[in-house]
Amino acid sequence: MYKKLSAKLLGAAAALTMACGIATAADWRAWNIHNEGHPNHGAMDRFAELIAKETNGEIKLQVFHGGVLGSQPDALEQVRIGAIEVGNFNLGPIGPMVKEANLVSLPFIFKSVPHMFRVLDGEAGDIMSKAMAEAGVKPIAWFDAGARSFYAQKAIETPADVKGLKIRVMNNNLYTAMISAMGGNPSPMAFSEVQQALKTGVVDGAENNFPSFKNVGHFEVTKNYSLSEHLIIPECICVNTAKFDALSSEMQAAVTKAAKAAAVYQRELWAVQSGQARKDVEAAGIKVNEIADKAPFQNAMDSVYADYLKANPDMQKLVDLAKSTK
Numbered sequence: 309m310y311k312k313l314s315a316k317l318l319g320a321a322a323a324l325t326m327a328c329g330i331a332t333a334a335d336w337r338a339w340n341i342h343n344e345g346h347p348n349h350g351a352m353d354r355f356a357e358l359i360a361k362e363t364n365g366e367i368k369l370q371v372f373h374g375g376v377l378g379s380q381p382d383a384l385e386q387v388r389i390g391a392i393e394v395g396n397f398n399l400g401p402i403g404p405m406v407k408e409a410n411l412v413s414l415p416f417i418f419k420s421v422p423h424m425f426r427v428l429d430g431e432a433g434d435i436m437s438k439a440m441a442e443a444g445v446k447p448i449a450w451f452d453a454g455a456r457s458f459y460a461q462k463a464i465e466t467p468a469d470v471k472g473l474k475i476r477v478m479n480n481n482l483y484t485a486m487i488s489a490m491g492g493n494p495s496p497m498a499f500s501e502v503q504q505a506l507k508t509g510v511v512d513g514a515e516n517n518f519p520s521f522k523n524v525g526h527f528e529v530t531k532n533y534s535l536s537e538h539l540i541i542p543e544c545i546c547v548n549t550a551k552f553d554a555l556s557s558e559m560q561a562a563v564t565k566a567a568k569a570a571a572v573y574q575r576e577l578w579a580v581q582s583g584q585a586r587k588d589v590e591a592a593g594i595k596v597n598e599i600a601d602k603a604p605f606q607n608a609m610d611s612v613y614a615d616y617l618k619a620n621p622d623m624q625k626l627v628d629l630a631k632s633t634k
Contacts, residue, residue: 334367336551338394339383341375347581348396348451348543349373351574355545358566363559369394388444390548395445398453398543408439411626414616415486416606418540421455423633428542432629446552447544449567452578455537459521460513463597464534467491467608476502476514485612486538490605499524506530515539522585527594534597536605545571 338356342348356369377383377392380401386392388405403410411417411432418424427433428450437447458464460473471491477483479496487494495511505511507529514526515538521527545567552560590596599605617624 334393334551336367336369336393337377338369338371338396339375339377339387339392340371340373340396341380341383342396343374347574347577350577351451351570352396352545354573355566355570358569359563362562362566366559367563384445387546387548390444390551393548393551395546396451396543397445397546398541400541402440402445406436406440406443406445407620407623408436408626410482410620411436411623411630412541413480413482413539414609414627414630415482415538415612416602416609417627417630418537419602420537421452421540424540424542425450425452427630427633430629430633432626432633435626435629440546441549444549445546446549447546448552448564449545449571451543451545451571452575453541453543454517454519454578454582455535456515456517456539456541457534457536458513458515458538459526459530459533459594461531462512463532463595464513464536465597465599467605469534473512474510476505476511482612482616483539485615486609489610489612490608502526503529518582518585518589522589527589527592530594532595532597533589535599537599537602538605 336359338352340348340352352371352373356371359367359369375383378386380397383392383395384397384402384405387395387397399409399412403413412424418427428436433450440447458470458475460475462469462473464470464473467490470487472493474493474495475487476495476497477487484494484496495505497505497511502511502514503525506514506526513530515536516526518533521533527533547563552563555563586596613627617627
């Protein structure tokens with residue numbers, strides 16, 4: 309009888325241990341669209357390593373690179389409902405889901421990449437993060453995705469230099485309004501068509517960050533790259549809000565610590581890659597034009613902001629906070 313009872317107790321204890329293990333350990337999945345060689349690929353792998361270390365193995369993260377779990381809109385929805393726990397997202401496509409995230413898509417809202425991070429680390433970033441978390445996608449660290457600048461056959465150093473030029477932009481009303489406000493002719497088109505359009509003169513210029521300008525060969529069919537930095541749209545490590553909130557405060561701190569350390573690493577990788585891309589295009593004969601004072605460009609956006617804020621008056625506070633951040 310004693311042996312039978314002991315066996316039952318041991319079995320119950322083993323079952324309880326297994327149940328506790330299931331309750332406390334978590335296998336998380338992460339979505340990332342970038343492939344090997346991109347800074348975010350290495351940073352997300354680093355995040356997986358750090359999250360295991362900081363949580364003593366209680367959370368294990370498997371990163372799926374190259375968008376194998378779906379497109380960004382698909383992955384956003386999966387993270388929002390908790391089908392995937394983590395995503396490395398660009399904030400641009402989050403705007404339709406979270407209005408506050410549109411702050412980063414306003415042209416010339418940021419003076420520089422460091423200024424963008426200061427805004428995100430302040431009250432404006434807190435408001436935006438809270439809104440994203442309420443939508444089910446909680447940002448816990450910010451990645452650098454560079455600054456988009458103009459490139460054309462001529463230098464673009466003032467808004468007047470855009471007048472009359474046909475500039476390829478992404479298909480977004482804010483971006484087309486930006487070009488129109490400077491007297492240019494916005495030409496939305498597929499990214500794959502830009503190289504030929506620049507070569508044949510269908511467009512006079514386009515805009516993107518240094519790595520993209522170099523990697524897709526647009527530097528081969530243009531002469532000037534002007535550092536307007538008109539769009540500075542970050543990326544984030546975002547986690548499903550409900551699953552993050554279900555963690556203990558200690559585990560939340562551990563996950564956040566791992567994410568922020570991975571973000572520091574990502575920014576270092578991005579700086580190296582972007583710096584090398586600039587050296588490469590300059591070596592190929594591209595003239596890089598510094599723009600010391602971006603105020604004329606920002607002032608040229610008055611009509612763009614007026615129209616946007618008329619349609620979205622509750623965004624005024626966020627815009628004011630961003631503009632007032634030193």
